[in-house]
Amino acid sequence: xxxxxxxxxxxxxxxxxxxxxxxxxxxxxxxxALSATATRCEGVPVPKKEEDAxxxxxxxxxxGEYLSEKLRSGDLEDWERERYERALSSWRQVPDNLKxxxxxxxxxxxxxxxxxxxxxxxxxxxFWYEEEKDPxxxxxxDGEDDFLENDITSLGHGKLxxxxxxxxxxxxxxxxxxxxxxxxxxxxxxxSEEILRFRYTTYMGEFHPADRKVVVEFCPKDLRDLTEVQxxxxxxxxxxxxxxxxxxxxxxxxxxxxxxxxxxxxxxxxDKMIAAAKDPKDTFEDIPLDTRHHTFSKKITFPKEWLLTxxxxxxxxxxxxxxxxxxxxxxxxxxxxxxxxxxxxxxxSGAAEAMHAIPVMAGRGGxxxxxxxxxxMQRGKR
Amino acid sequence: MSASNCLRCLVRPSAVTxxxxxxxQAGAGAAGAGAAGAxxxxxxxxxxxxxxxxxxxxxxxxxxxxxxGITPQGKPPLPGERKAYRKKIVLSxxxxxxxxxxxxxxxxxxxxxxxxxxxxxxPEDVVDALRATEAFKPTxxxxxxxxxxVLVRQETVxxxxxxxxxxxxxxxxxxxxxxxxxxxxxxxxxxxxxxxFMNDWVVLHIPEAQELTTACTEYSPLENSPLWSQPVYxxxxxxxxxxxxxxxxxxxxxxxxxxxLPQIIPINSPLIQLINSxxxxxxxxxxxxxxxxxxxxxxxxxxxILFTLDGxxxxxxxxxxxxxxxxxIHSHDLALVKVFTDCLSGAHKMPNGGAVLAATTRGNSPxxxxxxxxxxxxxxxxxxEEVIPQRDPYGKKYDDRVEAVMKSVEVLRLKGVSKxxxxxxxxxxxxxxxxxxxxxEELVSEKWxxxxxxxxxxxxxxxxxxxxx
Numbered sequence: 001x002x003x004x005x006x007x008x009x010x011x012x013x014x015x016x017x018x019x020x021x022x023x024x025x026x027x028x029x030x031x032x033a034l035s036a037t038a039t040r041c042e043g044v045p046v047p048k049k050e051e052d053a054x055x056x057x058x059x060x061x062x063x064g065e066y067l068s069e070k071l072r073s074g075d076l077e078d079w080e081r082e083r084y085e086r087a088l089s090s091w092r093q094v095p096d097n098l099k100x101x102x103x104x105x106x107x108x109x110x111x112x113x114x115x116x117x118x119x120x121x122x123x124x125x126x127f128w129y130e131e132e133k134d135p136x137x138x139x140x141x142d143g144e145d146d147f148l149e150n151d152i153t154s155l156g157h158g159k160l161x162x163x164x165x166x167x168x169x170x171x172x173x174x175x176x177x178x179x180x181x182x183x184x185x186x187x188x189x190x191x192s193e194e195i196l197r198f199r200y201t202t203y204m205g206e207f208h209p210a211d212r213k214v215v216v217e218f219c220p221k222d223l224r225d226l227t228e229v230q231x232x233x234x235x236x237x238x239x240x241x242x243x244x245x246x247x248x249x250x251x252x253x254x255x256x257x258x259x260x261x262x263x264x265x266x267x268x269x270x271d272k273m274i275a276a277a278k279d280p281k282d283t284f285e286d287i288p289l290d291t292r293h294h295t296f297s298k299k300i301t302f303p304k305e306w307l308l309t310x311x312x313x314x315x316x317x318x319x320x321x322x323x324x325x326x327x328x329x330x331x332x333x334x335x336x337x338x339x340x341x342x343x344x345x346x347x348x349s350g351a352a353e354a355m356h357a358i359p360v361m362a363g364r365g366g367x368x369x370x371x372x373x374x375x376x377m378q379r380g381k382r
Numbered sequence: 383m384s385a386s387n388c389l390r391c392l393v394r395p396s397a398v399t400x401x402x403x404x405x406x407q408a409g410a411g412a413a414g415a416g417a418a419g420a421x422x423x424x425x426x427x428x429x430x431x432x433x434x435x436x437x438x439x440x441x442x443x444x445x446x447x448x449x450x451g452i453t454p455q456g457k458p459p460l461p462g463e464r465k466a467y468r469k470k471i472v473l474s475x476x477x478x479x480x481x482x483x484x485x486x487x488x489x490x491x492x493x494x495x496x497x498x499x500x501x502x503x504x505p506e507d508v509v510d511a512l513r514a515t516e517a518f519k520p521t522x523x524x525x526x527x528x529x530x531x532v533l534v535r536q537e538t539v540x541x542x543x544x545x546x547x548x549x550x551x552x553x554x555x556x557x558x559x560x561x562x563x564x565x566x567x568x569x570x571x572x573x574x575x576x577x578x579f580m581n582d583w584v585v586l587h588i589p590e591a592q593e594l595t596t597a598c599t600e601y602s603p604l605e606n607s608p609l610w611s612q613p614v615y616x617x618x619x620x621x622x623x624x625x626x627x628x629x630x631x632x633x634x635x636x637x638x639x640x641x642x643l644p645q646i647i648p649i650n651s652p653l654i655q656l657i658n659s660x661x662x663x664x665x666x667x668x669x670x671x672x673x674x675x676x677x678x679x680x681x682x683x684x685x686x687i688l689f690t691l692d693g694x695x696x697x698x699x700x701x702x703x704x705x706x707x708x709x710x711i712h713s714h715d716l717a718l719v720k721v722f723t724d725c726l727s728g729a730h731k732m733p734n735g736g737a738v739l740a741a742t743t744r745g746n747s748p749x750x751x752x753x754x755x756x757x758x759x760x761x762x763x764x765x766x767e768e769v770i771p772q773r774d775p776y777g778k779k780y781d782d783r784v785e786a787v788m789k790s791v792e793v794l795r796l797k798g799v800s801k802x803x804x805x806x807x808x809x810x811x812x813x814x815x816x817x818x819x820x821x822x823e824e825l826v827s828e829k830w831x832x833x834x835x836x837x838x839x840x841x842x843x844x845x846x847x848x849x850x851x
Binding site: 288290292323324326327330336337338339340341342343346355 | 476479775776809811812813815816817818819820821822823824827
């Protein structure tokens, strides 16, 4: 790295104003502002030595000297000569002290710029340009980032920063927010003329790709100057942007860069749609309204008949009394059926036993069979 | 050294034996010097004879241990036996109590208003006929009670009155029984059939419409017709028809000559003989056509016909059959289905009067948008509502043929039973010993409410089937 600065300097040196070959004519050579190649007289015929001596500038010279030199040289056009003479006469009229201060200034500049112009010879003996003084590149790498126990940790700094932020917003809330109340406006509900409802998005001044989006909503029935047929056509034109449940057309736009452009586009679009809806050429009456895009939500409401009003309570009470009377009647008649009683009576009557009488094998006398429970066969299986 | 030896004691013996022999020997040598106690124990346990086997890694056995299998006892069920068990219909139960005062239905009982809310037993011959037509279903709880009996509902009486009225005028009642799940649609058909059997009607019943359209029975194209016949099903239907209606059919003779049948049936031969001529599936469709013509003969003293079908939605869609071009066949292109739909739509008029009843099904029914729409439209028309439901203009599932068939049918929507009817039913259950509770208004109200305002099947669930898995 240390060598790159030096290399740059060397490169720049070749294109510094000081010419390597002072014998060349300055005006004759096309010079680039910055060049990596050494100045050469390519394409220019090498001038002869006697001509060169005339325009050799070895020391600072005054404008008067320069102009009179030029006039003396003699190879000038008439208009040039005239200008040179005018400039020389005006120089002669300049007061002496000014002339002196100018020459002093030129001398100062020359002196201070002299070391820059001086060619720096590379030291052949050094290794990697070690001698170079380049303080930007030199850092004391050892222990530079060591924590010296004289500060709180970065976590602590973060916490402090958080506190500062809280306090900043608290100050705003206390001191600045109340001032906003003077901008408060009373809410005025939109009139029947203002049927479009726009929605904008802001990210509090931050850039966000969605902050350009504008959404507009309107109800086609609010367009009073449209007939019903035209309103229906408008709904059909809106397609899936029409919500049949809420009876609202909702459209959005974010294709332009600015919010205002998007809003303008939506406004124009609605105008176009209204114009199309008014077009009597085709009323779209033969096309049914398409609502396939919308899922109707089922709204369940508590039935009014179920409400326990005093009348309803009376009715229910009366019905209960009736039911009790009915049961009492049945009890008197003996027609009330009790399932448990029925089963009990049936079992007591012995009808079940008569039906499910178990046949006994002849000749066995009710003894258990050998293959029966606990008999041979079962024991054998175990 | 000693520490490593101690650790070695803790690892598996097979791993220890893999350690270099020199270490072990050095440990054994050092034991005499009293260096490591652990090493001493190790060498002490390993006897010289076992040393070789201990050094060898243990063999792991991966062979499967054969479990003692449960040897199947008894023979496995024969093919179809399981299904027969599943589809078994039990119509009586000796464990149930005989209900005192249970009346058996007489021919006109189902049309009497005073019988509403009472449970009445089906006569035995009717039970046989109903069983033959497969009117009973395995999902119905006949097996809990001693005798198959039905509750007479208000809707039953209304329907039977309509049927009788239509038959008396020589007209046909065309009606669709609609309702939620387990609301008694199939049972309504059963009651209509009961009435028909008791009053000497001819009953033709298709118990499951899905058997016709789900491509589970053979089909073949009919000659010179775009229709398709289902010979095997037709034969089965003919046999069931004969068995169920034997009493009525035995009194009837043919009035047309049928030369194109497999067996020549001359005029004035018994109708039973005509049906019997369908011995094989091949000729079944021709015999069915001949039978249908005979039954619809005018001025021959033929009885009224009741044509019923359960599972209407299955025939109101494309069937699962395909034609040679591999396109789906519409259900109405099946000949047997077409006979029914012609009757239902009124395209075929029964000269002797009668009724065509179709019950929808909710358990396993395909969606038929047109059928649902048609039912909704007919209901709205019957209620004289201002707004008649219309097709969704962008709907693609509608079927013109279905809507044409159901253009002028009546709809009977079954809802829950009334509390009086529910009380009759609960009293019958209690008297049968199936419900061991006192049947008073409180219990009736409870069960009626629990069952969604008296949906019969739900009431059964809430009361009788609480223990059923």
